[in-house]
Structures are given as C-alpha cells and as structure tokens.
Amino acid sequence: MTDQELFNLLALLKVDGVGDIMGKKLLNSFGDASAIFKAKNSQLAGVDGIGSVLLKNLKDKSVFEKADKELSFIKKNNIEVSFFQDENYPERLKHCFDAPILIFTAGNLNFKNKKIISIVGTRQITSYGTDFCKNLIEDLAPLDPVIVSGFAYGVDIVAHQAAMDFNLQTVGVLAHGLNQIYPRTHKKYMARMEENGGFITEFWSDSNPDKEKFVRRNRIVAGMAEATIVIESADKGGSLITANMANDYNRDVFAVPGRVTDKYSQGCNNLIKTQKANVLTSAADLIYMLNWDIKENPKTIQKQLFVELGTEEQKIYDFLQKNGKELLDIIAIECDIPIFKLSGILIGMELKGVIRPLPGKLFESI
Missing domain, CATH: 1.10.10.10 (Winged helix-like DNA-binding domain superfamily/Winged helix DNA-binding domain)
Structure with missing residues (x-):
C-alpha cells in the first residue's frame, strides 16, 4: 500500500459515520478511498445505508488534516499498517464482517501460523487460574502456537509472560493508540513482547483507553484466533463478552471449570452449563477438540531410543x-x-x- 492510498484510507475512516461496515460497503462500490471522495452525491447515494447526513460528512475536508497528522505519526514511529485485504492481515480476522479496515502493529509479528489461540479472563486472577494458565501454555509450547490476549492485568499478562517464557510468539491487542501503553505498569514488558510478537490496535494515536474501546478491542481478540480460552471470570466481565463474540464468529470456545462457590469460576461454569464453551481441564482437551496433530510441528519432541518415563x-x-x-x-x-x-x-x-x-x-x- 502506497502512502497516498494509506492517506486516503485514513481520511475515509475519520469521516463521521463511516465505520468498518460502511467503509467496506463504500470500498466495495468504488474500489478505493480516493474514488469515494471524488464520487458525486448521486453515486454515493446509491450505496445502501447512506443518507443525507453521511453525504454531507463525506465532503468534510478536515478529515484530510487528521489523516495527514496520523500518517506522520505512523511513518515517524515505523508502525506497520495492514489493510483488511492485505496478505499480512490476520487471516481469520478477515472473515469477520465487522473486522477493522486497518490495523496498526508494532513488533515482530507473523500471522502465518495457523495455531492461534486467545486466552482471556479476570483481572483478579487467583493462584488456581495462574497455575492452570502457565501449565497449559507449557504443555502447548511444543506445538508452537501464537498466544493472543489483551495485555491487561490478571489472566492477560500471565498468559503473555508464560508465552514469552516458552519462546512463543505472543500478541497484545490494545484498546488505544500505539503512542502509549495501558496499564502503564506493563510498559516493562513491551521490549520483550516485541522481540517475538508485539502489539495490534485499530485505534489512532489520539485514542485513549476508554471503556467502550475495550469492547471493540475484544472482537479482534476473538476474531483472529482459532479458539478463545476463558481461564477465570466472574458472572459478568469483558472475557465473557469476548467468548460470546467468538461464538458469533463460529470459533471454538473453552472454559476452565471451577468450584461453584468460587467467585471467579462462576462465569466459566455458566459458559459450560449453557453450552457456550467446551470444558478445558488440560492441553490434551484443546489438542483433541481442535484436531491439532502433534506430529506436524518440527519443534515436537520426537521419540528417542531411551525415553525416561515416570x-x-x-x-x-x-x-x-x-x-x-x-x-x-x-x-x-x-x-x-x-x-x-x-x-x-x-x-x-x-x-x-x-x-x-x-x-x-x-x-x-x-
């Protein structure tokens, strides 16, 4: 994608009323963002969902100033930008109807790996959840999966750290622009994350981590993965929203069961009880349900002449x-x-x- 094409796409996305769904409709109708801005009102009006207000907004020249400012930020900070039709855009995310038109990435990311799982859960993770998360990732490590999460407190950061400990690519999906990090205390993990993985966001450099952005962030967490795993959750929370989104995208969902009296197992138990998630008790469950062949991966430990068994x-x-x-x-x-x-x-x-x-x-x- 050329700088001019990116500039026009950025301008289109700054038009008030043009979201990912409407933006895709316009791009499908006119081919590229430049043609949309050059189109006559009579042509634009032929696109389903466009009314008089959006027609007026598409003629707002201030969007070009905003696009120019963001393009300067992107180039100055060497940020990678992926268009939803590009080869380097996460493949599974492409097939989500509401996927972002553009995503901004930082680090050393490679989405060619087919084994991508998202791990989510409460910010108040317990020792039970911590141990399960670490053991799960350790057992999956020989299969070399990509571990996706939201870089938040609790389950998210435990999953990211465990992935890094076992040299797995890990991706933090952010609810703000790449000019900052939230929570700030996690800044210390950024360099290590970017060595073998990194960060994704759909948000611009002027975007702060507002509450509603975390919900939008969650659809990327769910959409880019083959399966979403909920480690621990109360009866309400963002991880349950992510699980529901994964179900809507026809992805596999797994939940770790817990005691009925434990606050942070209630959400997982309810997902299982309502058949919105498969029971996850070990890595073997995941491998079996996803039909992962352990022999496919060169990192798998092969049988030796003398294997020590417990x-x-x-x-x-x-x-x-x-x-x-x-x-x-x-x-x-x-x-x-x-x-x-x-x-x-x-x-x-x-x-x-x-x-x-x-x-x-x-x-x-x-």
Whole structure:
C-alpha cells in the first residue's frame, strides 16, 4: 500500500459515520478511498445505508488534516499498517464482517501460523487460574502456537509472560493508540513482547483507553484466533463478552471449570452449563477438540531410543503395549489414575513420542 492510498484510507475512516461496515460497503462500490471522495452525491447515494447526513460528512475536508497528522505519526514511529485485504492481515480476522479496515502493529509479528489461540479472563486472577494458565501454555509450547490476549492485568499478562517464557510468539491487542501503553505498569514488558510478537490496535494515536474501546478491542481478540480460552471470570466481565463474540464468529470456545462457590469460576461454569464453551481441564482437551496433530510441528519432541518415563507414565505405557489401543476412560480405570490427572500425563507422553491419540478418545503406544 502506497502512502497516498494509506492517506486516503485514513481520511475515509475519520469521516463521521463511516465505520468498518460502511467503509467496506463504500470500498466495495468504488474500489478505493480516493474514488469515494471524488464520487458525486448521486453515486454515493446509491450505496445502501447512506443518507443525507453521511453525504454531507463525506465532503468534510478536515478529515484530510487528521489523516495527514496520523500518517506522520505512523511513518515517524515505523508502525506497520495492514489493510483488511492485505496478505499480512490476520487471516481469520478477515472473515469477520465487522473486522477493522486497518490495523496498526508494532513488533515482530507473523500471522502465518495457523495455531492461534486467545486466552482471556479476570483481572483478579487467583493462584488456581495462574497455575492452570502457565501449565497449559507449557504443555502447548511444543506445538508452537501464537498466544493472543489483551495485555491487561490478571489472566492477560500471565498468559503473555508464560508465552514469552516458552519462546512463543505472543500478541497484545490494545484498546488505544500505539503512542502509549495501558496499564502503564506493563510498559516493562513491551521490549520483550516485541522481540517475538508485539502489539495490534485499530485505534489512532489520539485514542485513549476508554471503556467502550475495550469492547471493540475484544472482537479482534476473538476474531483472529482459532479458539478463545476463558481461564477465570466472574458472572459478568469483558472475557465473557469476548467468548460470546467468538461464538458469533463460529470459533471454538473453552472454559476452565471451577468450584461453584468460587467467585471467579462462576462465569466459566455458566459458559459450560449453557453450552457456550467446551470444558478445558488440560492441553490434551484443546489438542483433541481442535484436531491439532502433534506430529506436524518440527519443534515436537520426537521419540528417542531411551525415553525416561515416570512411574504413572510407565504404567500407562505398559498397559497400552499389552492391550493395544484403548479408550481414555478405560485407561483411567485400569491404571487407577483420575481422568483430570490422566489427560495431562497423556499429553506429556505424546510430547515424548511414546503414545499417540486416535479418533474417539483412543490412545495407543508407539
């Protein structure tokens, strides 16, 4: 995209009444932003949804001054800009009807990875949520997924930090422009984030982190990912909005169950109870439901001649060697290991290359 094309798109997006949906209608009708500004009122009026007020606003010349100022900021700060039809625009986000026409990015981002998951939840994360989040990302690390979150307090920053600890690309979706960071205390994580990942926003440099912008931010979090995971949430909160958006986009949603008496498990339990989310008890659940093949990724730990197995791992391996492929429930009963614990052990054994999952929750030794 040339500077002139970007300038015209910025000007279009500053027209009062032109949002992402109307902007796409106009671009589909006229081809590019320059043609929209040159079009006659009679031509513009033919676009569905355009009335007299918007016709007047499209002739407002002040939008060009605002576009020029933002373009200067973009160039001065080496910000990458992606148009919704560009190759470097997140592929899944392209298919969301209300996706941003432009996104601004900073860092070292690569959206070619097909395994992109969003992790969201309460800002008041508990030790239960923290441990689950860290363990989940550690177990998924050999599959090299991209971890997306909102860079907020609580679940968000725990997910980002865990991703960085295991050398995974992580993306913070912001509810403000790239001229600032919110919350300010998270500024200390920015450099490390940008080494292998970075930040995305649809908001301009004059945008502050107002409450309504966080809701708009959430649709990017949900839309760009294959699945959205809710770690912990009260019965109301932004993470539940993100989960609903993911459902609207026909994405998979997972929620971590908790005790019915725990405040920050109520939202997750309700998502599961109302069948708006799958139960997530371990990385194995996610891998199975998303049909991720552990053998696809070169970072996967391959089977070695001599693999060290723990006591329970050896018991499972010996059982499968003797009996062949078996159901998860049967393995749990015969090896006397609770299913909630067994799932985590099995994913560890998959990573060691000594067993493999089969359709229908079957497992066999290799």
